[in-house]
Amino acid sequence: MSAGGEPYSEALSAAARRAAEWLASLPDRHVGPAQSAHDLAADFGGPLPEQGMPAAALVEYLADKAEPGLMAMPSGRFFGWVIGGTLPAALAADWLVSAWDQNSGLRYATPAIAAIEEGAGHWLLDLLGLPPDSDVGFTTGATMANFTGLAAARWRLLADAGWDLDGDGLAGAPRIRCFVGQERHETIDLGLRYLGLGRPIAVPADSQGRLVAAELDRLLSEGTGPALVCLQAGNLHSGAFDPFDAAIRVARRHGAWVHVDGAFGLWAAAVPEFADLTRGMALADSWGTDAHKTLNVPYDCGIAIVRDSAALRSAMGLQHTSYLIHDVEGPGDPFEKAPELSRRGRGVPVWAALRSLGRDGVAAQVRGLADAASKIGSRLAEVDGVEVLNTVDYTQVSLAFGDDATTRAVTARVIEDGKVWMSGSRWQGRDVLRVSVSNWSTDADDVGTAVEAVSSALAAVRAMD
Numbered sequence: 001m002s003a004g005g006e007p008y009s010e011a012l013s014a015a016a017r018r019a020a021e022w023l024a025s026l027p028d029r030h031v032g033p034a035q036s037a038h039d040l041a042a043d044f045g046g047p048l049p050e051q052g053m054p055a056a057a058l059v060e061y062l063a064d065k066a067e068p069g070l071m072a073m074p075s076g077r078f079f080g081w082v083i084g085g086t087l088p089a090a091l092a093a094d095w096l097v098s099a100w101d102q103n104s105g106l107r108y109a110t111p112a113i114a115a116i117e118e119g120a121g122h123w124l125l126d127l128l129g130l131p132p133d134s135d136v137g138f139t140t141g142a143t144m145a146n147f148t149g150l151a152a153a154r155w156r157l158l159a160d161a162g163w164d165l166d167g168d169g170l171a172g173a174p175r176i177r178c179f180v181g182q183e184r185h186e187t188i189d190l191g192l193r194y195l196g197l198g199r200p201i202a203v204p205a206d207s208q209g210r211l212v213a214a215e216l217d218r219l220l221s222e223g224t225g226p227a228l229v230c231l232q233a234g235n236l237h238s239g240a241f242d243p244f245d246a247a248i249r250v251a252r253r254h255g256a257w258v259h260v261d262g263a264f265g266l267w268a269a270a271v272p273e274f275a276d277l278t279r280g281m282a283l284a285d286s287w288g289t290d291a292h293k294t295l296n297v298p299y300d301c302g303i304a305i306v307r308d309s310a311a312l313r314s315a316m317g318l319q320h321t322s323y324l325i326h327d328v329e330g331p332g333d334p335f336e337k338a339p340e341l342s343r344r345g346r347g348v349p350v351w352a353a354l355r356s357l358g359r360d361g362v363a364a365q366v367r368g369l370a371d372a373a374s375k376i377g378s379r380l381a382e383v384d385g386v387e388v389l390n391t392v393d394y395t396q397v398s399l400a401f402g403d404d405a406t407t408r409a410v411t412a413r414v415i416e417d418g419k420v421w422m423s424g425s426r427w428q429g430r431d432v433l434r435v436s437v438s439n440w441s442t443d444a445d446d447v448g449t450a451v452e453a454v455s456s457a458l459a460a461v462r463a464m465d
């Protein structure tokens with residue numbers, strides 16, 4: 001007999017109630033976790049008990065014990081890394097995805113997921129002004145979205161050089177020269193490493209961390225052979241965008257493939273006022289972004305976009321597997337556009353986020369994040385002893401407070417106070433306190449709380465001197 005809804009209902013009701021309680025606690029709770037993984041080990045570790053536990057009781061246990069070790073990442077007062085919150089529609093859709101339990105690699109087997117993800121993919125290309133025929137793949141995050149674009153690049157560059165990568169592998173292949181900006185996200189290096197492409201050549205950057213196109217030209221001119229250029233939309237510390245127009249023109253002149261890491265910055269293309277930041281970005285060959293950052297879907301979801309679908313499907317698809325009755329023509333199967341075969345329908349929350357916001361809503365959300373960052377930056381710039389190190393024209397603000405020791409002390413104090421959470425980092429040779437506005441729910445009160453939290457932490461640190 002198959003299980004109907006009954007065995008599930010009690011556990012799911014408990015999960016819904018506990019989830020609602022967690023979400024309701026976000027506006028006020030101390031943002032950081034109260035306990036460490038070490039503290040929690042006894043509750044979750046030890047020998048696996050002989051006896052099982054009923055599902056509903058297990059949900060209560062899990063929620064009770066985990067709660068002290070949770071970071072309030074979905075709170076509007078969380079400004080760490082570039083971590084987004086969750087839109088209600090996206091979270092609810094994600095629950096449905098789990099309940100539906102569709103193994104979403106094949107178009108014919110899970111047509112609803114395929115249609116939903118293809119719809120989301122078309123909306124995205126349109127919203128971000130990217131070539132409408134590009135392939136869109138749903139990955140676990142931007143690391144893997146970038147990896148996917150870079151894998152397609154590797155396949156195409158070697159095929160164009162007359163090398164059969166699939167048959168002969170990398171050993172003995174023409175070397176691909178890879179260029180990255182000095183301030184790329186390090187996961188780009190990781191993607192290149194996964195692909196056996198070695199250490200990239202770093203192109204000098206300007207004061208905001210933007211790659212300098214003339215330097216790219218100079219470095220490309222120093223060699224010959226296949227070349228891959230990785231540009232960035234959204235610098236982690238300054239929010240700055242590489243000069244796509246100029247850099248892509250240079251790259252084209254040298255026959256290079258251009259990939260854009262736009263983990264959180266690709267979304268600027270949805271906002272008409274930010275056109276200057278993303279000008280020329282659509283001329284690249286591939287793009288990687290996150291849906292779990294700026295768009296605010298739950299973890300995990302990244303998006304790979306590749307113009308050259310033959311290269312992508314060659315790099316990611318299965319070639320000789322007849323038991324998978326796959327879609328040879330048209331949109332192609334989901335598994336040909338991402339590293340996984342079996343996976344959840346992770347594009348469904350993306351569809352839900354886009355559909356719940358609409359075109360204007362997406363633009364308003366991205367604009368709202370940048371507005372909040374701008375307010376935090378300008379209000380803190382007026383506080384004695386605070387330096388705003390970057391030009392705040394997107395969602396990131398990097399702050400310093402005189403010497404590094406003071407900056408580190410202020411960062412520790414902000415985190416300990418727990419009214420907001422912000423990351424400490426190093427940028428251009430200095431310790432910084434980095435504020436990243438990535439949550440749809442960050443409102444004017446949260447902006448005020450952030451300004452107050454940083455100002456009072458600085459005052460407290462100064463009082464101790």
Ligand SMILES: *Cc1c(COP(=O)(O)O)cnc(C)c1O
Binds near residue numbers: 234261
């Ligand atoms: C977050 C981020 C990444 C990595 O994304 P994940 O989703 O953590 O894999 C890559 N590049 C940039 C610019 C990022 O901000």
